[in-house]
Amino acid sequence: MxxxxxEQMQQDIAVHGARKGDFVRLGDTALVVRVxxxxxxxxxxxxxxxxxxxxxxxxxxxxxxxESCDVVVTNVLIIDALLGIRVSSIGIRAxxxxxxxxxxxxDTMDNIDVVVGSGSVIIPGEGLIATAGGIDTxxxxxxPRVCDAALASGVTTIIAQEFGxxxxxxxxxxxxxxxxHNMYGAWPLNVGIxxxxxxxxxxxxxxxxxxxxxxxxxxxxxxxxxRTIDTTLNFADEHDIAVALHTDGLNEMLSVADTxxxxxxxxxxxxxxxxxxxxxxxxxxxxxxxxxxxxxSTNPTLAYGINAADEHVAMIxxxxxxxxxxxxDVQMARNxxxxxxxxxxxxxxxxxxxxxxxxxxxxxxxxxxxWRKTFAMASMFSDRAILDGxxxxxxxxxxxxxxxxxxxxxxxxxxxxxGLSHEVGAIxxxxxxxxxxxxYSSFASKPNMIIKNGLPAWGVVGDPGxxxxxxxxxxxGPQFGAFGVTAEDLGVHFTNSDSEVSLxxxxxxxxxxxxxxxxxxMIRHGILGEIDVDPSGHVVTFNGQHITSDPQNAAxxxxxxxx
Amino acid sequence: MExxxxxxxxxxxxxxxQLAKSRQERGLKLNKPEAVALISHAVIEAARDGNSHAQxxxxxxxxxxxxxxxxxxxxxxxxxxxxxxxxxxRRLVVVDFLTKDLDxxxxxxxxxxxxxxxxxxxxxxxxxxxxxxxxxxxTHMHFFEVNPRLKFNREATYGKHLFIPAxxxxxxxxxxxxxxxxxxxxxxxxxxxxxxxxxxxxxxxGMKERAIERARELGYLGTAK
Numbered sequence: 001m002x003x004x005x006x007e008q009m010q011q012d013i014a015v016h017g018a019r020k021g022d023f024v025r026l027g028d029t030a031l032v033v034r035v036x037x038x039x040x041x042x043x044x045x046x047x048x049x050x051x052x053x054x055x056x057x058x059x060x061x062x063x064x065x066x067e068s069c070d071v072v073v074t075n076v077l078i079i080d081a082l083l084g085i086r087v088s089s090i091g092i093r094a095x096x097x098x099x100x101x102x103x104x105x106x107d108t109m110d111n112i113d114v115v116v117g118s119g120s121v122i123i124p125g126e127g128l129i130a131t132a133g134g135i136d137t138x139x140x141x142x143x144p145r146v147c148d149a150a151l152a153s154g155v156t157t158i159i160a161q162e163f164g165x166x167x168x169x170x171x172x173x174x175x176x177x178x179x180x181h182n183m184y185g186a187w188p189l190n191v192g193i194x195x196x197x198x199x200x201x202x203x204x205x206x207x208x209x210x211x212x213x214x215x216x217x218x219x220x221x222x223x224x225x226x227r228t229i230d231t232t233l234n235f236a237d238e239h240d241i242a243v244a245l246h247t248d249g250l251n252e253m254l255s256v257a258d259t260x261x262x263x264x265x266x267x268x269x270x271x272x273x274x275x276x277x278x279x280x281x282x283x284x285x286x287x288x289x290x291x292x293x294x295x296x297s298t299n300p301t302l303a304y305g306i307n308a309a310d311e312h313v314a315m316i317x318x319x320x321x322x323x324x325x326x327x328x329d330v331q332m333a334r335n336x337x338x339x340x341x342x343x344x345x346x347x348x349x350x351x352x353x354x355x356x357x358x359x360x361x362x363x364x365x366x367x368x369x370x371w372r373k374t375f376a377m378a379s380m381f382s383d384r385a386i387l388d389g390x391x392x393x394x395x396x397x398x399x400x401x402x403x404x405x406x407x408x409x410x411x412x413x414x415x416x417x418x419g420l421s422h423e424v425g426a427i428x429x430x431x432x433x434x435x436x437x438x439x440y441s442s443f444a445s446k447p448n449m450i451i452k453n454g455l456p457a458w459g460v461v462g463d464p465g466x467x468x469x470x471x472x473x474x475x476x477g478p479q480f481g482a483f484g485v486t487a488e489d490l491g492v493h494f495t496n497s498d499s500e501v502s503l504x505x506x507x508x509x510x511x512x513x514x515x516x517x518x519x520x521x522m523i524r525h526g527i528l529g530e531i532d533v534d535p536s537g538h539v540v541t542f543n544g545q546h547i548t549s550d551p552q553n554a555a556x557x558x559x560x561x562x563x
Numbered sequence: 564m565e566x567x568x569x570x571x572x573x574x575x576x577x578x579x580x581q582l583a584k585s586r587q588e589r590g591l592k593l594n595k596p597e598a599v600a601l602i603s604h605a606v607i608e609a610a611r612d613g614n615s616h617a618q619x620x621x622x623x624x625x626x627x628x629x630x631x632x633x634x635x636x637x638x639x640x641x642x643x644x645x646x647x648x649x650x651x652x653r654r655l656v657v658v659d660f661l662t663k664d665l666d667x668x669x670x671x672x673x674x675x676x677x678x679x680x681x682x683x684x685x686x687x688x689x690x691x692x693x694x695x696x697x698x699x700x701x702t703h704m705h706f707f708e709v710n711p712r713l714k715f716n717r718e719a720t721y722g723k724h725l726f727i728p729a730x731x732x733x734x735x736x737x738x739x740x741x742x743x744x745x746x747x748x749x750x751x752x753x754x755x756x757x758x759x760x761x762x763x764x765x766x767x768x769g770m771k772e773r774a775i776e777r778a779r780e781l782g783y784l785g786t787a788k
Contacts, residue, residue: 001676008676013671022671023672024671024672025667025668025671025672027669028668032672042680044749046729047730051699051701051732052701053702053703057754057756061755106750107754439669440668440669440671441638441639441667441668442639462644464569464572465569466569466644467646467655468655472572472600472643472644472645473576473600474599559594559633560594560595560633560635560636562594562596563582563594
């Protein structure tokens with residue numbers, strides 16, 4: 001290309017963002033995706049602003065929003081586990097995704113999928129990436145501010161186990177649950193609460209069900225005994241509700257093989273399957289790679305780093321009510337920390353064996369780090385593809401599949417595991433318009449806007465007294481959708497179909513299909529195989545092959561962006 | 564102090580700038596928030612010192628250099644908007660940090676040029692602006708219905724728009740002939756609104772003749788019999 005052509009190309013990219021065939025580097029990672037499709041028509045791209053074509057009668061049709069859209073996100077690079085990597089526009093009507101495709105006015109433009117009305121709200125998406133809102137299935141809500149941090153990081157759905165600085169790991173009191181559902185109405189966030197499945201009998205489970213939980217949590221700290229597991233899974237099968245499991249890390253009553261036997265082929269969500277977060281030591285990782293066990297990771301072990309082991313001993317002691325002065329407590333904590341299983345866990349993610357990432361917020365994970373750590377991990381396994389001039393662009397390895405696999409881990413797969421996918425988890429017609437917009441330059445690290453149920457709910461906001469909306473200091477904070485009763489309306493309460501709770505404003509949605517979901521249903525995952533952990537905890541194999549990864553000296557998406 | 568929300572935001576900039584400065588003094592390279600804070604702080608203090616808008620902008624641009632930054636950070640420092648209190652009031656300063664850093668987070672690489680819009684059924688007309696001020700026309704405007712003071716063969720432009728990249732425009736300075744290329748409007752070819760000359764399907768029988776007649780009655784130049 002001549003210098004003039006290069007200049008024109010750069011102008012075109014600045015105005016219209018990436019187009020089909022373009023390579024886009026995600027943040028400061030080594031990941032480079034290639035745009036698979038572009039729904040726009042060259043020359044008829046719609047744009048909003050002074051002298052642009054999104055005007056009445058031109059790009060906008062003079063009809064009401066019921067014949068067009070309430071909100072349109074235009075010309076955005078969608079990265080979605082189901083839809084792929086394409087430039088498109090997203091039309092939203094009454095909080096749901098109404099259409100995806102070419103936007104404009106069918107009176108004056110060909111093949112319009114998303115009708116822009118003369119009154120439609122326009123969110124320009126050029127230069128931005130749209131993903132579905134993140135879903136964090138493992139949140140210890142020990143402080144209300146966890147909801148702020150989740151939203152600020154691009155998470156729009158949380159499955160919580162508490163609503164205060166108390167021992168929850170699931171709550172079963174119907175009275176307490178009723179209060180909690182109303183508290184969570186303060187955030188434009190979808191929230192489900194797990195009931196505590198510490199019942200050898202079904203009474204506490206029945207109470208939690210009536211109290212409107214969306215699933216159950218079995219936790220060794222409150223009992224992960226054979227009877228508990230069996231009772232809970234039987235009960236869950238009767239009521240179509242998900243079960244999350246933190247297994248018996250002490251191997252006190254049962255070893256990992258026994259836990260797998262008690263589960264007996266039923267669906268269960270195995271939390272922090274690597275084991276640092278808890279569970280059979282040293283071999284809980286062997287639960288992954290099985291058809292009925294839906295495995296997830298918590299984020300401190302992801303993007304396996306040189307300091308991972310050191311931080312975990314103190315974290316375990318602090319999170320689990322242990323005493324650092326007690327040698328037996330320290331020993332128990334140490335037993336949970338193994339470099340080999342962390343190194344293998346990261347590899348299993350890249351292979352498509354572990355389908356879900358989550359935080360374990362305030363209970364050994366960071367609620368606002370799941371997007372970041374998931375993609376820093378993806379970047380670890382990336383071939384060096386940075387387009388810095390040292391690598392010829394034509395030799396760039398395209399990593400669409402890897403990127404889509406990692407998007408699935410924090411969007412559609414957790415939705416499937418917890419029975420939420422009829423409402424959230426993808427940029428798909430009919431689902432709630434929970435959409436995160438990210439600058440190309442800070443993808444998965446710092447979002448630009450968090451759209452909840454079709455409206456800006458959180459995002460980058462600036463000096464409120466300025467002449468423009470983007471004056472420093474820019475912070476990621478609440479948008480209008482986070483205020484008033486709107487916050488309550490924009491989020492939903494995930495519950496079960498036998499709940500006896502009725503909320504005055506917030507919509508309640510029952511989870512579905514939680515008992516039939518299997519690892520092979522996991523999008524861009526579903527690789528099954530036999531994982532073995534040597535009794536020493538130092539060697540992990542998958543189908544007999546040694547698997548590991550190198551600890552990273554520096555994780556991407558981190559130092560460049562965080563003070 | 565009776566500080567306003569906007570003033571409190573200045574304190575936030577100051578805090579991060581001080582943090583950045585202390586890190587810089589320890590020999591560290593700056594990341595994005597640190598660099599933005601230092602640039603913003605420099606602009607605000609230059610304004611406080613009584614400097615002009617241009618001087619404050621310069622202070623922001625020279626607050627840091629490429630060698631102060633972590634790899635890739637320089638490329639993320641465009642369009643930094645800062646409101647500072649100048650002697651003549653609060654003013655907006657926008658700093659675009661110029662960098663030679665090629666390690667760009669979020670970089671878009673295009674191997675091949677975008678193929679230009681395929682030319683189809685092009686109409687050429689020469690337009691003269693007979694008014695005393697400049698008139699500008701954007702890409703997708705129904706050219707037939709543009710400002711009555713532009714003189715050109717209107718009939719030839721019925722149902723057409725400018726053949727230029729979307730979002731651009733053509734300027735028509737007073738008295739200077741400008742040649743433009745037009746292409747047919749696509750889609751269902753229904754013109755609703757604009758000057759009301761059509762206000763319906765372009766290709767409906769008799770519509771074009773009625774539109775020309777209306778334009779003529781209203782004194783649109785280029786419609787005389």
